[in-house]
Amino acid sequence: MDVFTAMKGRRSCRDFLPEPVGRDKIEKILAAASWAPSPLNLQPWEFIVITNTNVKEKLFSEAKRCIKWILDKTGWDWLKTYNADFLKYAPVVIAVIGDPRKTGVDMFLEEGGAGYQHACAAAIQNINLATYALGLASLWFTFFEKDPVREILAISPDKTPIALICIGKPNGEILQIPRKDSMKKTTFIT
Numbered sequence: 001m002d003v004f005t006a007m008k009g010r011r012s013c014r015d016f017l018p019e020p021v022g023r024d025k026i027e028k029i030l031a032a033a034s035w036a037p038s039p040l041n042l043q044p045w046e047f048i049v050i051t052n053t054n055v056k057e058k059l060f061s062e063a064k065r066c067i068k069w070i071l072d073k074t075g076w077d078w079l080k081t082y083n084a085d086f087l088k089y090a091p092v093v094i095a096v097i098g099d100p101r102k103t104g105v106d107m108f109l110e111e112g113g114a115g116y117q118h119a120c121a122a123a124i125q126n127i128n129l130a131t132y133a134l135g136l137a138s139l140w141f142t143f144f145e146k147d148p149v150r151e152i153l154a155i156s157p158d159k160t161p162i163a164l165i166c167i168g169k170p171n172g173e174i175l176q177i178p179r180k181d182s183m184k185k186t187t188f189i190t
């Protein structure tokens, strides 16, 4: 699939069919992730592939707790109907874990220490695009606190769970979220 088609066609999916995803596809998706750029090519990511129902339930419970906490704090109305059931029903959840020690030269610069997160974000977008190119859909999910997820997935305290990526076949059409015109956000310096 052409990369422009994938970038435009990929949309966040929050409703998955229960069909399992083959190991060959998961390996292809993770190989795509590892081709992402990273500072000094430090590749600060690790992946945990979760298909276990009990573990997905635990991640769902943490998401629910976190969503309630944000709702109580902000009163944001849209959160009242936000349903994170996809964490239970997506056939695969990939946890992307970052290593803050592998952040590159930005650790010496102003607002340093974010390089590893940027690299993980690049890997996550490769996951999203590869997933779409394989006829599947995904969701980049971040409504959780780091420590409870560390505990659920047995991640050491010196590493950071960056995101949970839900993957599977979409259940029906995905809502198309529009974009602003990129030229309205661009300045050319010539």
Ligand SMILES: Cc1cc2nc3c(=O)[nH]c(=O)nc-3n(C[C@H](O)[C@H](O)[C@H](O)COP(=O)(O)O)c2cc1C
Pocket: 010, 011, 012, 013, 014, 139, 140, 141, 142, 143, 175, 176, 177
């Ligand atoms: C860093 C990041 C965090 C996100 N976290 C969540 C999340 O926790 N829950 C969720 O439903 N979507 C999450 N999203 C998905 C966005 O809501 C989605 O990309 C955006 O609304 C645009 O929709 P589209 O991906 O379908 O184009 C996240 C996206 C990014 C890049």
